Amino acid sequence: MRLKTFLTSYLLFLFILFITVSTISVYMTKNQVEMLKERSAREYQTISASIARDLAAMLDRSKDASLQSTSVNSLANAYTRFYSEHYIEISLSNLQPSESSSTHLEITLTEQEEQHFIYISSLLPSPFQDYKLDAYFDITDNLASMKNIQQMLLIIFIIFSAISAVALHLILTKIFKPLGIVAAASRKIAGGEYSERILIKGKHDLSNVAEDFNTMADEIEKQIKVLEDEAIGKQQFVDNFAHEIRTPLTSIYGYGEYMQKAHLKEEELVEVTQYIMDEAEHMKKIANSLLELATLRNFTPKKIKISIPQLFEDICQTLKKTLNEQKIVLVCHTNLECLEAQEDLLKSLLLNLCFNAIKACSKGEGMIRLEAIKEEGQIILSVSDNGCGIPKESIEKVTEPFYRVDKARSREKGGVGIGLTLCRQIAQVSDAKMVIESEEGVGTKVKVIFKSSE
Amino acid sequence: MGKDGAFEMARILVVEDDKLINNLIKKNLELVGHTCVSVFDGEAVFTELENQNFDMILLDIMLPKLDGFQVIEALNKETPVIFLTARGALSDRIKGLKLGADDYLVKPFDMLELLTRIETVLRRTKNSENLFVLGDVKVDLASRQVFYKEEYVEFTPQEFLLIEALIKNRNIALSRDKLLEIAWGYDYGGDTRTVDVHIHNIRKKLSWEKAIKTVYKLGYRLEVAQ
Numbered sequence: 001m002r003l004k005t006f007l008t009s010y011l012l013f014l015f016i017l018f019i020t021v022s023t024i025s026v027y028m029t030k031n032q033v034e035m036l037k038e039r040s041a042r043e044y045q046t047i048s049a050s051i052a053r054d055l056a057a058m059l060d061r062s063k064d065a066s067l068q069s070t071s072v073n074s075l076a077n078a079y080t081r082f083y084s085e086h087y088i089e090i091s092l093s094n095l096q097p098s099e100s101s102s103t104h105l106e107i108t109l110t111e112q113e114e115q116h117f118i119y120i121s122s123l124l125p126s127p128f129q130d131y132k133l134d135a136y137f138d139i140t141d142n143l144a145s146m147k148n149i150q151q152m153l154l155i156i157f158i159i160f161s162a163i164s165a166v167a168l169h170l171i172l173t174k175i176f177k178p179l180g181i182v183a184a185a186s187r188k189i190a191g192g193e194y195s196e197r198i199l200i201k202g203k204h205d206l207s208n209v210a211e212d213f214n215t216m217a218d219e220i221e222k223q224i225k226v227l228e229d230e231a232i233g234k235q236q237f238v239d240n241f242a243h244e245i246r247t248p249l250t251s252i253y254g255y256g257e258y259m260q261k262a263h264l265k266e267e268e269l270v271e272v273t274q275y276i277m278d279e280a281e282h283m284k285k286i287a288n289s290l291l292e293l294a295t296l297r298n299f300t301p302k303k304i305k306i307s308i309p310q311l312f313e314d315i316c317q318t319l320k321k322t323l324n325e326q327k328i329v330l331v332c333h334t335n336l337e338c339l340e341a342q343e344d345l346l347k348s349l350l351l352n353l354c355f356n357a358i359k360a361c362s363k364g365e366g367m368i369r370l371e372a373i374k375e376e377g378q379i380i381l382s383v384s385d386n387g388c389g390i391p392k393e394s395i396e397k398v399t400e401p402f403y404r405v406d407k408a409r410s411r412e413k414g415g416v417g418i419g420l421t422l423c424r425q426i427a428q429v430s431d432a433k434m435v436i437e438s439e440e441g442v443g444t445k446v447k448v449i450f451k452s453s454e
Numbered sequence: 455m456g457k458d459g460a461f462e463m464a465r466i467l468v469v470e471d472d473k474l475i476n477n478l479i480k481k482n483l484e485l486v487g488h489t490c491v492s493v494f495d496g497e498a499v500f501t502e503l504e505n506q507n508f509d510m511i512l513l514d515i516m517l518p519k520l521d522g523f524q525v526i527e528a529l530n531k532e533t534p535v536i537f538l539t540a541r542g543a544l545s546d547r548i549k550g551l552k553l554g555a556d557d558y559l560v561k562p563f564d565m566l567e568l569l570t571r572i573e574t575v576l577r578r579t580k581n582s583e584n585l586f587v588l589g590d591v592k593v594d595l596a597s598r599q600v601f602y603k604e605e606y607v608e609f610t611p612q613e614f615l616l617i618e619a620l621i622k623n624r625n626i627a628l629s630r631d632k633l634l635e636i637a638w639g640y641d642y643g644g645d646t647r648t649v650d651v652h653i654h655n656i657r658k659k660l661s662w663e664k665a666i667k668t669v670y671k672l673g674y675r676l677e678v679a680q
Contacts, residue, residue: 243540246540246561246562247472247475247540249562250475250561250562251472251474251475251478253562254475254478254482254562254565255474255478257565258478258481258482258565260627260672261565261626261627261628261669261672261675262481262482262485262625262626262627263625263667263675263677275474275477275478278474279474
């Protein structure tokens with residue numbers, strides 16, 4: 001890219017420089033020749049006039065009013081000798097009556113034995129028009145100096161070409177440096193170093209590119225982070241899932257093996273088969289919950305108006321037996337009439353939260369509060385308890401599938417480990433956000449905040 | 455030692471938070487004559503140890519309150535420990551063994567393997583009597599001698615290995631393949647009927663027709679009253 005730019009601009013530059021220099025050179029030569037011609041013509045006329053004057057004087061002095069050819073020749077010779085010192089060859093000739101010639105100046109460039117001449121030929125002014133004057137002006141030296149100037153121009157041209165090559169190279173290096181940085185950064189990002197950024201120095205054309213590049217890199221890094229988190233989440237899910245089903249499988253296999261290999265009495269057989277069935281049942285629950293979770297993932301709830309007091313009443317009815325057994329008090333409070341949601345989903349969400357609250361409470365001392373309020377235009381449903389609470393470091397993780405704060409205790413209480421994940425999923429498809437606030441030993445409050453529909 | 459089955463097996467503390475698995479281990483250990491106490495969290499180990507001594511502790515790693523690593527660090531090193539855990543990573547195994555465990559077994563485990571490993575550790579640490587008595591039969595596992603009604607009975611090495619396997623895994627049915635593996639080794643190409651022939655001989659020599667029970671489609675079990 002850089003080489004291409006360099007070559008293209010350099011060739012263009014050379015071309016323009018060359019055209020300019022040649023034009024100047026041609027123009028100068030032409031001009032010079034014209035000037036020489038004019039000068040020669042003037043000189044020729046001076047010589048011609050001077051010869052005519054001398055001839056006129058000669059004519060006055062002659063007795064018979066005619067010119068002696070010998071005296072004309074000697075005059076011509078004198079002129080020739082004088083002017084040959086000035087690099088002008090002249091010759092005077094007497095025209096025969098048959099010959100005719102123009103009184104105009106005839107100017108031509110001629111070349112003889114590497115010598116350049118301007119040749120001028122014409123008749124002398126009247127009344128000596130039967131004499132013809134030829135003159136060769138030697139311009140070899142003038143032309144040679146012209147050549148020198150041209151060579152000089154060529155040398156200047158070459159020097160300038162070299163200087164401009166270096167200058168162009170430097171300029172391009174400076175211009176392309178940011179591009180090089182961008183390219184290096186791109187390569188690093190392509191190689192997986194997503195945190196690579198370009199340091200933007202000053203304000204130039206490419207700083208915009210650098211800024212855009214950095215924005216792109218930010219976005220890529222963000223997306224990659226999301227993907228990585230998702231991958232970690234999935235991996236964690238698989239790990240947890242494997243562990244979660246390994247325990248019941250160990251029991252099922254172990255008791256099966258025991259039944260096969262040991263001699264069992266009737267009551268022991270009943271006991272052992274019951275264990276196997278319980279564990280199978282537990283695995284069935286896990287499978288069902290997972291299926292529910294999978295179904296919810298791409299689910300659009302059919303929202304209808306639900307009466308909140310009625311909903312709370314239903315929940316109280318469903319929980320009544322468990323609450324009585326555990327001697328836990330459930331208090332419902334609402335200042336809202338209705339809410340738009342899919343009823344069975346919302347009920348399942350609240351029931352799940354209530355069951356969690358019951359599990360958190362100790363027998364006889366538990367108190368659960370189910371609440372629906374409107375705050376700053378948002379509808380908030382909440383379930384709070386005065387149970388054992390969630391350790392601070394676990395609050396974020398409790399919605400992960402199969403995460404258990406205390407592995408032993410929750411399995412004892414019959415949980416599958418997906419309840420809160422389901423709740424979060426339900427909240428998500430219902431355009432709500434689930435927020436968990438908890439303090440260990442004090443209690444937990446789970447809020448479901450609906451995005452205001454107004 | 456008038457009682458059948460006689461030589462005293464080990465007292466084992468089973469530390470496992472999953473009730474069903476704890477119970478399963480206990481049932482299996484009791485089949486071969488060990489005495490078991492089950493506890494379900496790390497702290498309970500020390501409460502139990504205050505009350506009585508154990509010949510061995512089977513220890514899970516992921517436990518409520520105190521985890522297995524913390525428990526083994528706090529233990530005096532006299533009681534042998536076998537880790538029994540779902541954590542199979544090499545780093546965990548190394549950590550467990552470095553902390554002083556005598557063995558490390560990853561769940562899900564085979565019951566026979568667990569029994570064998572327990573026995574191996576016990577052989578190192580416990581001066582157990584190696585005499586097994588059942589009715590008129592007396593087997594000295596140390597000197598590899600068998601007596602029927604106080605009279606020495608001659609057995610081939612394979613037959614003795616079969617007897618030993620049946621005694622050590624008493625009340626547990628052993629498949630013909632398993633017995634073949636124990637008495638003849640993995641690479642023995644023979645038929646499982648070889649086992650039947652040898653079992654027939656053992657039954658005959660010791661009048662163990664009833665003691666060694668044929669388990670349908672599986673193999674044989676030495677039945678000893680628990």
